[in-house]
Amino acid sequence: MSFRTLTVFLTCLSSGIISMAQTAEPAKDPRIGQIITQLDAVRAPHQTAISPDSQWVAWVVNGKDGGSEIDAALLTNPSAIHRITACPDGEKGSENEIAWSPDSKKLAFFSNCNSEHQQGLYLGEPGSNTAAHRLTTFHGYADSPQWSPDGKRIGMLYVEGATRPSGALAAMKPPAGVIGVEGLEIQRVAAVDAASGELAPVTPENLHVYEFNWSPNSQQLAFVAAPPPGENNWWVAKLYTETLNGPQPWRANDGLKVIVNPTSGKSPIFGLQLAVPRWSPDGSQIAFISGLMSDQGSTGGDIYLVPSSGGEVKDVTPGRKASPAWFLWIDDHTLGISEIAGGSSHLFAYNLSSQQEDDENSLTLPEGVGSGQQMMSVSVASDNQIAVIKSSFANPPEVWAGTLHDLKQITHYNDNLKPAWGKAESVSWKNEGFDVQGWLLYPANYDASKKYPLIVMVHGGPSSAVTPHWPGVGFGAAPFSALGYFVLMPNPRGSYGQGEKFTQANRKDFGYGDLHDILAGVHLVANKYAVDPERVGITGWSYGGFMTMFAVSQTDRFRAAVAGAGIANWQSYYGENSIDQWMIPFFGASVYDDPAVYAKSSAINFIHNIKTPTLVVVGDRDGECPAPQSFEFWHALRDQHVPTQLVVYPNEGHHFVSRDHQRDVLERSLSWFQQYMPAQ
Numbered sequence: 303m304s305f306r307t308l309t310v311f312l313t314c315l316s317s318g319i320i321s322m323a324q325t326a327e328p329a330k331d332p333r334i335g336q337i338i339t340q341l342d343a344v345r346a347p348h349q350t351a352i353s354p355d356s357q358w359v360a361w362v363v364n365g366k367d368g369g370s371e372i373d374a375a376l377l378t379n380p381s382a383i384h385r386i387t388a389c390p391d392g393e394k395g396s397e398n399e400i401a402w403s404p405d406s407k408k409l410a411f412f413s414n415c416n417s418e419h420q421q422g423l424y425l426g427e428p429g430s431n432t433a434a435h436r437l438t439t440f441h442g443y444a445d446s447p448q449w450s451p452d453g454k455r456i457g458m459l460y461v462e463g464a465t466r467p468s469g470a471l472a473a474m475k476p477p478a479g480v481i482g483v484e485g486l487e488i489q490r491v492a493a494v495d496a497a498s499g500e501l502a503p504v505t506p507e508n509l510h511v512y513e514f515n516w517s518p519n520s521q522q523l524a525f526v527a528a529p530p531p532g533e534n535n536w537w538v539a540k541l542y543t544e545t546l547n548g549p550q551p552w553r554a555n556d557g558l559k560v561i562v563n564p565t566s567g568k569s570p571i572f573g574l575q576l577a578v579p580r581w582s583p584d585g586s587q588i589a590f591i592s593g594l595m596s597d598q599g600s601t602g603g604d605i606y607l608v609p610s611s612g613g614e615v616k617d618v619t620p621g622r623k624a625s626p627a628w629f630l631w632i633d634d635h636t637l638g639i640s641e642i643a644g645g646s647s648h649l650f651a652y653n654l655s656s657q658q659e660d661d662e663n664s665l666t667l668p669e670g671v672g673s674g675q676q677m678m679s680v681s682v683a684s685d686n687q688i689a690v691i692k693s694s695f696a697n698p699p700e701v702w703a704g705t706l707h708d709l710k711q712i713t714h715y716n717d718n719l720k721p722a723w724g725k726a727e728s729v730s731w732k733n734e735g736f737d738v739q740g741w742l743l744y745p746a747n748y749d750a751s752k753k754y755p756l757i758v759m760v761h762g763g764p765s766s767a768v769t770p771h772w773p774g775v776g777f778g779a780a781p782f783s784a785l786g787y788f789v790l791m792p793n794p795r796g797s798y799g800q801g802e803k804f805t806q807a808n809r810k811d812f813g814y815g816d817l818h819d820i821l822a823g824v825h826l827v828a829n830k831y832a833v834d835p836e837r838v839g840i841t842g843w844s845y846g847g848f849m850t851m852f853a854v855s856q857t858d859r860f861r862a863a864v865a866g867a868g869i870a871n872w873q874s875y876y877g878e879n880s881i882d883q884w885m886i887p888f889f890g891a892s893v894y895d896d897p898a899v900y901a902k903s904s905a906i907n908f909i910h911n912i913k914t915p916t917l918v919v920v921g922d923r924d925g926e927c928p929a930p931q932s933f934e935f936w937h938a939l940r941d942q943h944v945p946t947q948l949v950v951y952p953n954e955g956h957h958f959v960s961r962d963h964q965r966d967v968l969e970r971s972l973s974w975f976q977q978y979m980p981a982q
Contacts, residue, residue: 334972337784338965340722341775345715347691349398349674350701352377353406356683358428359703359712360386360409361691362398362674369396372411373713374428377687377703380712386426388434389415401447401456403496410437410447410456423447423456423494437499443467444492446513446675450520453496457523459511460492460503469598470533470881473955474925486530491523493546504546506558512536512598513676515588517581517610521546524561524579524588524610533925536598537883538565541576541590543610561588561612570615573887577601578676584634586610589618591626594806596765596845596884601627601677602642602798602805607654618654625767625798625805627678632686636660640671640678642767642799644739645728647671649680649706665706668728669694670771694770695726695743695780723783724748726770729790733822734815736807737800740792740823741768742831743783745981755837755979756788758824758860762844764796764816764888765805776964777843777866781972786981790827794819810890812872812903813852820849821859836861837979841971843867844927844956848905851935854916855908862978863916864971867927867956870935871907872900880925909938915945917974919967921954945978 348370349362360374372386386409389395395415402409408425413434421444426434437456443464448457459468466472468489479485491505491514505511505525510532514525523544528535545557564571575595581588588610593603602625608615619626624643629652632638637652639659643666650664671690673681681689688706693699698716702709724744731738745754759779761768768791773780779789793799794816796808808816828835839862842850847868854863869875876882876893886892893900901907916939920932929950936948949970951963958964 331785331973331976333785334781334969337722337781338775338968340719341773341781344698344719344772344774346699346772346774347674347701347713347715348699349400350689350691350703351400351402351409351673351675351681352683352687352689352703353402354404354684355406356685356687357406358402359681359689359701360400360402360428361689361701361713362400363713363715365394367394369394370398372397372400372409372426374409375712376429377712380703380710384428386411386428386434387415388413388422388424388426388436399445399447401449403449404451404453410449412444412447423458423499425496437496438494438501440501443487443489448514448516449496450493450516451518452520454520455493456496457491457493457504457514457516459489459514460501461487461489462503463487468532470926471955471957473921473923473953473959474533474880476923482531487532488530489532491525505544509542510535512539513577513579515579515581517543518583518585522557522581522610524581526576526579526590531880534881534883537575537881537887539576540564541579541588541608543588559612561610562590562606562608562615564592570617571606574603575887577603578628580629580631581610582631582634586634589629589631589637591629593625593802594765594809594887596763596888599677600763600766602765602767602802604802605629605637605639618657619652620657621801623801624648625801627798628672628676628680630680630682638680638682638686640680642678642769644730644737644799645741645767645769645793647678647769663706667692668770669697670769693772695723695741695772696721698772721780722746723773723780729823729827731823731826733819736795736804736819738792738794738819738823739799740790741770742827743779743789743791745786745788746784747786748832750832752982753832753834754786754788755839755861755975755981756790756824756827756833757782757975758790758792758820758838758840760820760840760842760846760849761791761793761797762842762846764808764812764845765798766845767793767798774964775961775968776958777967777971781968782975785972785976787975788827788831788833790823792820792823794823809888810899812888813849813856813905814903817849817853817856820853821857824859839863839975839979841866841975847927850916851905852903852908854914855905855911858913860914862975863914864974865916865918865932865935866967866971867920867924868918868932868935869927870931870938871904873897873904874934875928875931876900878928878930880928906934906938909942912939912942912944915974915978917970918946918948919951919970920949921951921956921958921963923953924956926956947974 509527528539541562841864843866939946
């Protein structure tokens with residue numbers, strides 16, 4: 303397909319199907335509006351940080367009237383909340399991305415107040431009457447501020463002149479110009495002088511940086527990076543170190559060194575991905591997580607060590623039956639780790655010499671936890687007190703702080719919120735030699751004497767896992783439960799939570815072993831719980847959208863389906879998406895070298911088997927799972943006279959940002975299942 307033809311196709315697809323989306327409104331069940339109103343009522347903290355001296359805890363929370371605000375409290379008096387802001391009285395804005403200075407006196411944060419609606423970096427002092435001080439204003443996209451240990455500089459990820467947030471989840475630019483050459487937006491580490499506010503890029507202009515970490519002496523950086531385009535090349539990124547040149551801008555090839563190269567066949571982590579680089583306190587080693595990871599930011603694998611000067615890579619968590627997602631150094635011999643363990647959150651101290659966890663410093667929670675900086679991150683003070691945000695299906699998000707075994711609730715924004723959905727239960731089963739876990743939501747107002755329909759919701763990834771969290775407004779399980787459905791959220795092979803062998807078990811096998819695991823879970827739930835076996839549906843987004851498309855081509859078990867941002871044809875997908883580098887670790891070769899392995903997992907090749915009514919939804923600027931995949935599936939179903947509908951949402955990427963579109967997808971999905979397998 304020529305560039306012009308592709309552009310015309312996308313334009314026609316967008317205009318034609320969006321027009322249908324605007325006119326074909328879903329049937330309105332009055333309960334749906336009530337559910338969405340409750341989901342909208344949560345005031346969610348989404349980032350927290352404890353000061354290094356453990357005196358203060360700060361957090362970012364949704365504003366009452368939009369945007370976000372920063373609050374802080376003394377741990378000795380958490381009810382006395384101090385607002386930290388750059389906004390004049392009465393002015394609204396978004397303030398976020400908090401980071402404490404090493405001496406605990408200042409809190410760095412981003413704000414778009416006082417900056418002519420541009421984002422700026424500010425310093426605030428909790429507990430003082432001094433207004434927040436602006437250090438600098440950004441002309442682009444900035445993220446992840448991190449103080450150097452000496453307190454002299456604040457590093458951050460920075461895309462100068464950015465037109466969109468960095469990453470593959472955001473809406474892609476419409477195709478124009480020389481593809482892959484023009485308009486590239488490269489994310490670098492920039493450092494801001496904490497005294498003068500002078501900002502300078504400090505990593506090479508030909509490397510897109512994904513994560514970074516300061517050395518203990520503040521003179522070096524460790525960072526994960528790859529050549530641009532950044533959205534595509536995270537899967538082949540390397541670990542670098544760089545010696546800084548003081549306040550001057552970067553000078554090419556000064557002190558830059560490749561420490562770990564997973565694209566080399568000699569590497570013990572060949573073909574795997576890197577995340578969470580962290581210097582040891584003495585500066586002699588760098589630890590990082592490596593594993594088969596399908597999305598940047600969704601982290602899981604084993605933890606490895608490498609000398610900071612380069613050398614042999616060593617796995618220090620081998621054979622672990624869980625998936626470490628984040629860690630920090632407690633001392634030169636001990637790591638503090640947070641991991642997914644069978645769908646739950648596990649926090650613990652880990653001795654590197656014995657490769658054993660400290661049972662006295664270990665905590666497993668049937669809740670989702672994190673401080674908001676990275677997946678499952680924990681904010682830790684110098685005395686090892688911590689701050690996290692906890693939530694579950696039953697409890698809305700709040701900030702908690704204290705010692706590992708004595709966490710106290712700091713915020714109380716949502717104390718009066720109660721779930722409109724049913725209780726959650728962890729379920730486990732065995733299939734084909736694997737231990738599989740999932741979460742089951744009961745229907746609201748459950749009556750054991752009745753039979754209820756079941757919806758299977760498959761997570762994205764596949765390298766991911768369902769852990770308990772309070773739901774947001776968008777596509778999710780809780781609204782189905784609130785309308786009277788059981789909802790099974792399985793973590794089949796390919797997921798995190800059972801160790802790296804389990805995560806890698808669906809390589810070159812998409813839609814087969816993982817689908818067998820899911821069907822075994824459906825069988826268990828249908829036999830053990832009050833499920834009507836004739837009313838079982840399936841849905842999911844991203845990889846879950848693919849699994850939905852593929853499942854209905856392999857079995858008639860499902861009465862109805864909703865495929866969100868799915869993949870119907872892996873062969874055509876390879877040449878359409880913006881992130882084709884992710885596919886080779888999972889399929890073993892490119893589509894041009896081994897088309898058969900892609901063909902066997904493509905639902906389009908089994909289209910004649912499908913009888914299940916299927917709703918298909920997607921964003922028109924989705925680079926991860928492009929709209930033509932949904933169009934191809936919908937077109938084939940329509941040709942086979944299978945009940946179907948395609949809805950394409952304008953200006954949306956893989957992650958929808960419009961609240962109206964988030965609500966519309968949810969309403970349409972609920973209405974689709976109500977039409978074909980109603981809850982009695």
